[in-house]
Amino acid sequence: MKRIDKIYNYILKNSKNFNKDKFLDQKGFSAQEIGEKLDILRNNVSKELNILCREKKIIKIKNRPVMYFDRSCLENILSIKLPEDLEEILDVNILLSSPSNAFTENKSPFNYLIGANTSLKNQIEQAKAALMYPPNGLHTLIIGGTGVGKSLFANIMYEYSKYIKRLSKDAPFVVFNCADYANNPQLLLSYIFGHIKGSFIGAAKETDGIVSRADGGILLLDEIHRLPHEAQEIVFHFMDTGTYNKLGETGSTRRASILLIGSTTEDPNSTLLNTFIRKIPITITIPSFDERPIDDQIELIHYLLSNEAQRVNKTIKISAESIEALIRSTSYGNVGQLKLNIQLACGKGFLNCINTDECIDINLNLFPSNIKNKILTFSAKGKVNVTECDTIPNTITIQPDGDKTFLETDDYKPHFNIYNIVEDKTSALHEEGMSDDYIKDFITTDINIHLKQFYARLKNDTNRREVLLKIVNKDIVEFVEEIKALAESRLNRKLNERFIYAVSLHFSALFNRIKKRKVSFSSHIELQLSVNNKEYDVATEIHQLTQKRYNMTIPAIEVDSLSLLLASIQESSHQERVGIVVASHGSSAATSMVAVARKLFDVDNILAVDIPLEMTPSDILQTVIEKVKIVDEGKGVLLLVDMGSLNNLSDVINEHTNINTKSLDMVSTQLVLEAVRACSLYNTNLNTVYSYLINGFRGYANNIITEY
Known part of the structure; x- marks a missing residue:
């Protein structure tokens, strides 16, 4: 059977x-x-x-x-x-x-929301009224602090619209964050409404905007308070008439049927135009975690723990004291902060029982002192009074069964793991026929970017080591601190804190993979640096020390991984890079290209110069020289310009500043992105980057192999 x-x-x-x-x-x-x-x-x-x-x-x-x-x-x-x-x-x-x-x-989709019959009951009634109002619903503004679930609530409104058949099953739901291009109104309007060919420098073809994609559905403008007044007026006209023009278009009126939802953390009366606010008749305020009743708070904790139980496929048990500590310590970050605290506790609890069938036992010992101490004192608001404490169960046990809910919309992103970066991306690049040298350079850049993203999440924490110890065994952190001192001695340079965070997380993940037998010891990856390379020698020594310290066999690829890590992480004062200045005629062409590069690569060694057509040559020269001086870190500056006349500036700038400068014309967004990537590589110089871009780079499209 x-x-x-x-x-x-x-x-x-x-x-x-x-x-x-x-x-x-x-x-x-x-x-x-x-x-x-x-x-x-x-x-x-x-x-x-x-x-x-x-x-x-x-x-x-x-x-x-x-x-x-x-x-x-x-x-x-x-x-x-x-x-x-x-x-x-x-x-x-x-x-x-x-x-x-x-x-x-x-x-109804709203019934899956925690608090549907309590703290969110009135908000849900408002949302239903807005969605059912004839003929096409009412535009809505959702207000609430960071992490309360504004985007989630908008998503449920969309699901409910389909549930009551106000929208078709395949109706679009488009989300746009207004903060992404808040400093560039022209580009922002282009993304919202689209543009025609030639409407601005770089507009090589006509493009549809998100309004076109959202036609027949719902458009969520997240952080709507970041819309400049000019953009608010144009969006207001669209809401009022249902018509719009693409950027650069005249004499043509387009139509779209869209229900607009805006979300903001700010007071709309102080950030939005009065005419704009009056066009949005429904305002829904999502309560903070503090304002929710104790039953909702416990249910939120239960749900978030259920998510973690599914991810690690283990039963989770949490004590009443831990529940109370989580409730008391959740303030400014709301549900988002609660989720992080729970993930950190579960991560540490998971390590304690990783090789057993035991459940994850979450008790006060797993929490840092700033959370643990919350149970000993009452806040000024008296978050949890004595009566409320009685409603907290002695323990909650969560099985990894999984229930359908709409609480989360974001994807789970694991912590930084250099082994995964090297292993996964190397295989993909090998399949595309890339050389080992190219792969090595690409992965080095990728590690840099991952490190910056990871470090950015920790930079606002007053005690970063404490944050690290929430998810990594103390012995591993102390061992990595010893490795750091050894590497600094061998390489004769300082390594910053990023080395400790990156290697600690990497080792923690690697050891778990080895214990679970998920690591290949016969990898085909061949990314070894030169035998004479100092980083490689130090990495080899660290590899041997690690095997001896933890009495386990570690794959040889770890030497390559550590080599790349050592080459990528240095004290900022030693990280001299080639600077980049993008200069282009027009009101915002250069700024737009630089904004894209900064967003994708999180770099600060690139500046933009927007050149009005009426600007004199002498003023152009002086402006570019000022930018070159700012961005120069001692390794020269690459000029990316749009016209041949600007291409001659490099020689003049060399004479005026003694800064080595080279220029390339016919600038494009692709060229800017590749220049930033190339300049991010460790030990890259201006001549190498310039030679590569002028002789070797032919755009990203040439790297794509299409099979018919």
């Missing part, structure tokens, strides 16, 4: 023994119980149960834990007929008191 048949037979046989009272008392059978009775792994039981639900043989009952019951037996016991498409029941009490409501309103 197949496993799924065994499971179904168990549920069917035992469901027949239930009457109404027994069902209301027990609600059914959990995956854990079924697994123990049939000697089947609980994860496999859960998989088969989900299939049986989809086949409409059993029904899922939202409970803690989730319960399952035979569908036909339930109908007989309660004398009801379940809808054919129903797979789960959210509330058995509603099912008994008002069956019709249990099958209609409870299927």
Whole structure:
């Protein structure tokens, strides 16, 4: 007999023994119980149960834990007929008191929101009114602090619009963050409304904007307070008339039917035009975590822990003291901050039981002092009073079963892991026929970018080592600190804190992979640096010390990984790079290209010069010279210009400043991006970059192999 048949037979046989009272008392059978009775792994039981639900043989009952019951037996016991498409029941009490409501309103996307009947009840009623208002709904503004769930709420409004059939099933939902181009109104309007060919320098072809893509659906303008007044007026005209023109277009009026939702953390009266605000009649304020009732707070913690249980495929148990500490320590960051604190605690708890079948036990010892101490004092607001404390259960146990919910929309992003970067991207680049030298350069740049992104997340924390110790074993951190001192001595240069963070996280992930036997010891990757390279020699020594310290065999690729890491992370005073100045005629062409490069690569060694057509040659020269002086770090400056006349500036600048300068004309966004990438490589000089760009770079399209 197949496993799924065994499971179904168990549920069917035992469901027949239930009457109404027994069902209301027990609600059914959990995956854990079924697994123990049939000697089947609980994860496999859960998989088969989900299939049986989809086949409409059993029904899922939202409970803690989730319960399952035979569908036909339930109908007989309660004398009801379940809808054919129903797979789960959210509330058995509603099912008994008002069956019709249990099958209609409870299927609404809003009912999946935590707080739907408490802290978000009024907000949901406002949203429903806005969406159902004839003929096409009312434009809406969502207000709330960082991390309260504004984007999530907008997403639920979109799902509800489809649920009530106000929108079609394939209607678009487009999200645009107004902060991305807030300092460049021209580019921002181009992204929103599109542009025609030649409307500005670099506009090589006509392009549709997000308004066109959102036609027939909903457009979410996130951080709408960052819209410049000029853009607000144009968006206001669109909301008022439903018509718009692409940037640079005259005499042509386009139409789009869109429901606009804006979200902001700011007071709209101080950031948005009065005419703009008046065109948005519905304002919905999402409460902060502090303002939510204790039951909502506990349910949010339960849900976030459930996510972590699914990710690590382990049961999680959390104490009442830990729940209270999490509640008290969640302030400015709201649910986003709560999520981070939970992930850090689960990460540390996971390491404690990584090689066992034990559950993740979250207690106060897993939290840093700034969270742990919150349980000892009451805040000025008195977040959790004595009565509320009584509602917190002694422990909560979460199985990795997984329930459908709309709480999260972001993807889980694991911590920095250099091994994954080298392993995964090397394979992909090898398949594209790239040389080892090219791969080595590419990965070095990629590591730099990943490090900057990771370090940026820690830079505002007052105690960064404490943050690191939340997720990495103390012994590993101390060992990496010893390695850092050794490397500084061998290389005769200082390494900054990024080395400790990156290598500690990397080692922690690597050791776990080795223990789980997920590391290849026969890798085809060949990225070794020169035998005479100092970083490679030091990496070899570290590799040997690590094997001895932890008594394990570590793949040889680690020498290459550590070599790249040592070459990539240096004290900022020693990280001299080639500077870049982009100069182009027009009001914002150069600024636009530089903004894209800064966003993608997170660099500060590039500046823009926008040159009005009426600007005199002498003024142009003086302006460019000032930018060259600012961006020069001692390794020269690369000028990227749009016209041949500007191409002659490099010789004059060399004479005036004694700064080595070279220039390339016919600048494009692709050229700017590749220049930034090339200048980010360790030990790159101006001549090498210039020679590569003028002789070797032919655009990104040439690197793509298309099969027909």
